[in-house]
Amino acid sequence: MRKTELQRSYLLIKRLFQTQSAVQYAKQQPRNLKGRSKSSQDWLTRQLADPYVEKARMMNYRCRSAFKLMEMDDKYKILKPGDMVLDCGAAPGSWTQVAVERTNAAGKQERAPQGAVFSIDLLHFHAVPGATIFGGMDFTTSLAQQRLRESLAGRQVNCVMSDMAPNATGVRMLDQESITNLCYEVLRFALAMSAHGANLVVKIWDNGDVPKLERDIQTYYEKVKRVKPRASRGDSAEHFLLARGFKGFPPAPT
Structure with missing residues (x-):
């Protein structure tokens, strides 16, 4: 397989992975909200919907x-x-x-x-x-x-x-x-x-x-x-x- 074909294959796999990850990530819902305040529930929901939170975790940044x-x-x-x-x-x-x-x-x-x-x-x-x-x-x-x-x-x-x-x-x-x-x-x-x-x-x-x-x-x-x-x-x-x-x-x- 030529280099350009390898690059195209890599990009295709990368995009597929990113799409699957985004779908999976978007479906996450906060758990154990019972007893938490409304502001705390909103914060947890927002964190799970925030792509930068997941990106920070994946790249080993603290926040x-x-x-x-x-x-x-x-x-x-x-x-x-x-x-x-x-x-x-x-x-x-x-x-x-x-x-x-x-x-x-x-x-x-x-x-x-x-x-x-x-x-x-x-x-x-x-x-x-x-x-x-x-x-x-x-x-x-x-x-x-x-x-x-x-x-x-x-x-x-x-x-x-x-x-x-x-x-x-x-x-x-x-x-x-x-x-x-x-x-x-x-x-x-x-x-x-x-x-x-x-x-x-x-x-x-x-x-x-x-x-x-x-x-x-x-x-x-x-x-x-x-x-x-x-x-x-x-x-x-x-x-x-x-x-x-x-x-x-x-x-x-x-």
Whole structure:
């Protein structure tokens, strides 16, 4: 059999497998819902209907959010081998996994420069090979930020990422204010620790403060763009502010 015929056969089998898997996956229904709240039942149903959940499991990512970062990086090239990366709100570690792969932090690409990834979250989470993990630490505290500075040991960061979000109170105005404040906390740390040309990604929920936050970020970066990856659920208010090309601080007025 010629090479082209082999390729066609492979593609045919692959498509057949994907079709069968999709049909089987779509038929799954949540079980053991008795006693669960309506919101919990809705979440389980949505998880089973979400192709990114299954894709994350098959590719050994800890959760579906990995594909949000992968899509942004594929399009905007915010990570590269040799980069120093800070991942804020990292648990359970899927963004950290992607960052380790794309910066070569684990040193698996022999001919590429080796990067480093530092990940922090309020929750404790399992280690990711190639990353330095700070679990059970609140990024917004001076103690946590000092620990990060000590670990960086004078090295500047090439990308600061934040998938952080506050625990929802159900009061929309309070929740929006809380996540905006988290973005500013990440921005302040990024301004102090970033190398020239560094990138920044922060998660935000739609609210009236976003335009001001976007303008403030624009002061320090060459380009700022609102991004909603395909992996973000359509009914979610989340999107990301992606800033590229850290310029440093503007000159003081004379």
